[in-house]
Amino acid sequence: MNAARTYTMGARAKSAEETRRRIRAAAVLQLKERLRSDIRLDDIAAQAGVTVQTVLRIHGSKAELFRLAFGDVIEEMKDAFGQVSPGDIGAGVRASFDHYEEYGGVVIDSLADEHEPDVAPIVAVGRERHRDWVETVFAPQLAGVRTPDRTRLIDALVCATDVYTWKLLRRDMARPRDVAEATMRRLVEALLGED
Incomplete structure (x- = not known):
């Protein structure tokens, strides 16, 4: 029994x-x-x-389910971004595009709902992780740059690789992925003095 x-x-x-x-x-x-x-x-x-x-x-509650589901999405994103070797600009931009092609819509939608109390912390984590990713992926290029120039350069790289940059190129300007990706790469290389 x-x-x-x-x-x-x-x-x-x-x-x-x-x-x-x-x-x-x-x-x-x-x-x-x-x-x-x-x-x-x-x-x-x-x-x-x-x-x-x-x-x-x-x-x-619905809010708790979404909190957990957003956490799952963020973990999926982290896994994809974690496979880029530091210093590899092309792989970094490609990873950004892979991520945005799959999750760009949900990221943009989440930013639109940022005023919601249960979404704001998730968006904040996303911003923090994006900045950390930029600092990790471009660490070799950032190694010799001193603060405050380093902070400004990281800010510029965050902007160059942001979801809104992807949205402008892919959705608003309707550029094919290869063209949009090359444009983002050009922005990053120009910022890092590698153009």
Whole structure:
């Protein structure tokens, strides 16, 4: 009897974890495809194959689910950016474009929702990580630059590799990826004196 109960409880725990994973995956997918303000719990529940009540029972609130889902998105982004060798400008720009082509929409949408209390901290983390990434990827080129010039140069590199630069080139100007990527690379190389 005790062995059966252990098995049942283990199976339930496994099933509950799988449900939690499906809900988070559905929320992440929705965040990548739509404005956060347009996403309804009904949509997430349907995609995950559960009820809204189950979503709320597991995550407590829509805000908490989005906080966790945004965290998942940020981890995916971090993994992609972490594969660039410091000093490799081309690989750095390429990684930016890979990231923006997949997540640019959700990043832009998140910036539009920055006034929301549950979104503001996520946007702040994104900004901080972008700056850290710039300092890491371009560390060899920044090594000999002293403050305050270093701070200004990092600011300029953050701007050159920002999602809004990608948006201007790809969405507003409708440049093909290779042309837009070459333009961003040219900006970075000019800032680093490598043009």
